[in-house]
Amino acid sequence: MTDATQPSGTPAPIPGQMGPVAMIKAEGLTAVFCGVMALTVVYFAVALSLGIAPLLLVGVFAAGVFYWTFLEYLLHRFVLHWEPEQPVLKAVRKCFPGHRAHHNKPSRFREDGLHMLKFFTWPSLFGVFFFWGVFAYAGFEPALPLGLAFTAGIQIGYLLYEFTHSACHFMPMKWAYAAHLKRHHAIHHHRDETVNYGVTTSIWDVAFRTTWKGRPKAAA
Ligand SMILES: [Zn+2]
Ligand SMILES: [Zn+2]
Numbered sequence: 001m002t003d004a005t006q007p008s009g010t011p012a013p014i015p016g017q018m019g020p021v022a023m024i025k026a027e028g029l030t031a032v033f034c035g036v037m038a039l040t041v042v043y044f045a046v047a048l049s050l051g052i053a054p055l056l057l058v059g060v061f062a063a064g065v066f067y068w069t070f071l072e073y074l075l076h077r078f079v080l081h082w083e084p085e086q087p088v089l090k091a092v093r094k095c096f097p098g099h100r101a102h103h104n105k106p107s108r109f110r111e112d113g114l115h116m117l118k119f120f121t122w123p124s125l126f127g128v129f130f131f132w133g134v135f136a137y138a139g140f141e142p143a144l145p146l147g148l149a150f151t152a153g154i155q156i157g158y159l160l161y162e163f164t165h166s167a168c169h170f171m172p173m174k175w176a177y178a179a180h181l182k183r184h185h186a187i188h189h190h191r192d193e194t195v196n197y198g199v200t201t202s203i204w205d206v207a208f209r210t211t212w213k214g215r216p217k218a219a220a
Contacts, residue, residue, distance in 0.1 A: 018170045020163075026109045027166045032120065036155050039124060043148040052145035060146055064153015071154070072161050073204035076197040106169050106189050120158065127151040157200070165199045187212045 024030055047057055080099035084090055102110070132147030140146055164181060167173055173182040181199070188196035195212045198205045205211040 016170060017172055020167070020171065023166050023170045024163070026170070028110055029162055029166065032162065033159060035121065036124075036159050039121070040152045040156055043128070043152040047145035047148040047152075050142055050145045052142055052149065057145070057149045060149040061153040061156075064150040065157040065160070066153075067150070068154045068157025068161070069198070069201045070204060072157070072200060073198050073208070076199070077210070081193065081197075103189065103193065120155070124151060124155050127154060161200050168199065184212075187214075 018026070024033060044057070048054070076099075079096050082093060082096075083100070084093055101108070128144075128147050128151045130147075131150045132144045135141075135146040135150075136143035165185070167178070168182045168185040173179055180202070184196050184202050184205075185199055191214060192212060195210050196202070196205055197210055202211065
């Protein structure tokens, strides 16, 4: 049993044993959580007002969540871990979120939620127009509500990613699938940065053969 509360002063957060609310606050995720949820409610409301069937809305939303898991894999592998040497490419790299500091000290709270919200909102709005065009081009109607539902799924997938990633570092995650994800991500940090890129799921590591192949630590 561990008591994170000190006799005096504020409660001391213990990485690996935090609750979800304390973790979200400590990581500075409150703004991005509220912002993305509000944007999702707006997307749903507009899509429904434009006449999309609720079941279709839910189905396309779920497809968007799944699509995010693929994006998450690609972004982590090819953007976050992209560390070019050339000055021009280094300047380009600075346009994207950094990841090295997190790898250098995974137990550090990020506290950059407002920045993340700003970085997230414009791609989300672009996503609505982009997928509106994709659905229209493919002949699926109503294209705009479909684009809204799909983008809503992507952004909720993103929220799940932020939550799961923080949880891997700061929450106990003892139950079966959560324990698997925590171990999967710990290997990415502490054994080999070129494997186990998936955070909300490990299926894309399996699909692209980037799963850790080493022996389990406990093996004799
Ligand atoms: Zn991490
Ligand atoms: Zn990484």
